[in-house]
Amino acid sequence: GAVVSQHPSWVICKSGTSVKIECRSLDFQATTMFWYRQFPKQSLMLMATSNEGSKATYEQGVEKDKFLINHASLTLSTLTVTSAHPEDSSFYICSARRRGGPLAYEQYFGPGTRLTVT
Amino acid sequence: RKEVEQDPGPFNVPEGATVAFNCTYSNSASQSFFWYRQDCRKEPKLLMSVYSSGNEDGRFTAQLNRASQYISLLIRDSKLSDSATYLCVVNMLGGYGGSQGNLIFGKGTKLSVKP
Numbered sequence: 591g592a593v594v595s596q597h598p599s600w601v602i603c604k605s606g607t608s609v610k611i612e613c614r615s616l617d618f619q620a621t622t623m624f625w626y627r628q629f630p631k632q633s634l635m636l637m638a639t640s641n642e643g644s645k646a647t648y649e650q651g652v653e654k655d656k657f658l659i660n661h662a663s664l665t666l667s668t669l670t671v672t673s674a675h676p677e678d679s680s681f682y683i684c685s686a687r688r689r690g691g692p693l694a695y696e697q698y699f700g701p702g703t704r705l706t707v708t
Numbered sequence: 709r710k711e712v713e714q715d716p717g718p719f720n721v722p723e724g725a726t727v728a729f730n731c732t733y734s735n736s737a738s739q740s741f742f743w744y745r746q747d748c749r750k751e752p753k754l755l756m757s758v759y760s761s762g763n764e765d766g767r768f769t770a771q772l773n774r775a776s777q778y779i780s781l782l783i784r785d786s787k788l789s790d791s792a793t794y795l796c797v798v799n800m801l802g803g804y805g806g807s808q809g810n811l812i813f814g815k816g817t818k819l820s821v822k823p
Contacts, residue, residue: 624811633795633813634752683751685811696742697811699751 593617594686596700603674603707610670611703613684620686623667624697625659628681640667674707681705711735712814714796720820725786729817731779731796738812741772743781744795746816752795755781786821793818 593616603609613623622641626634638648638659646659658670667686671678681704685697714731721727733741744752756763758770758779769782779796793816 633815634811635813636811681749696754696757698754702751704749 594684594698594700596684596703598703599701600704601706603705605675605707606673608670608672609674609705610668611682611684611705613667613669613686613700615665615686615698618686618688619664620667620688621664622687623661624685624687625657625667625669626683626685628683628702634683637669671705674705676707679705679707710814711812712796712798714794714814714817716815716817718818718820720822721786722822723786723788725821726782726784727786727819728783729781729794729796729819731781731814733777733779733796733798733812735798735812736774736777738777738798740799741779742797742799742811743768743770743779744797744813745792746795747792752797752813755794783819786819788821788823791819791821 595614595616597612601609622639624639625637627637628634636649637652637657638646640646640659640661642661642664648654656672658672661667681702683702684700687697712733719727741758743755745755746752756765756768756770758772760772762771767784771780781794783790795816796814798812
């Protein structure tokens with residue numbers, strides 16, 4: 591159990607375009623999903639916390655108007671990188687936390703989306 | 709001081725060796741603790757949660773020392789397939805509650821197991 595999918599797994603886009611990344615919990619309901627970013631040889635950095643049915647909470651330094659998050663259901667959160675620039679090129683990973691139960695504090699990660707902006 | 713600190717390695721060990729990873733965290737209010745492994749260009753995968761009493765899962769043993777704010781992972785009889793980066797992860801929340809679940813990641817310790 592605890593499978594999280596992400597789509598697409600990799601994307602190349604031109605500077606100035608927008609890219610949408612989907613994160614789905616396949617076999618459990620997730621009240622909370624998280625979006626992380628990882629640059630080469632760096633640790634994962636939390637970008638935002640996405641709660642189903644409410645606005646996302648962004649970490650300091652992350653532009654909410656640039657990284658749009660929508661968490662419309664208990665199994666789907668989307669991250670849209672708007673007006674992407676080369677410095678946005680990174681590995682974007684989502685994670686989902688189960689709703690309730692003894693494993694409610696464990697997070698399960700999607701396979702990640704490698705974004706390259708040219 | 710970084711929130712979660714790990715020796716970056718790399719640790720190069722022969723098959724069958726025992727290897728230990730250490731991790732320290734700075735926030736004494738941290739509530740839950742994990743070890744994840746991350747293969748190159750892949751997402752982190754949960755290896756095990758770490759409990760105050762210590763816990764073991766096959767060849768893997770995790771220990772937590774809250775007084776010293778120190779976490780360890782021991783791998784016995786290492787296999788080639790254990791080669792990966794091991795991430796020490798700390799969460800401010802424990803149990804079931806809260807609307808936030810901010811996982812703080814260490815940079816990871818790279819392990820390379822050689823034949």
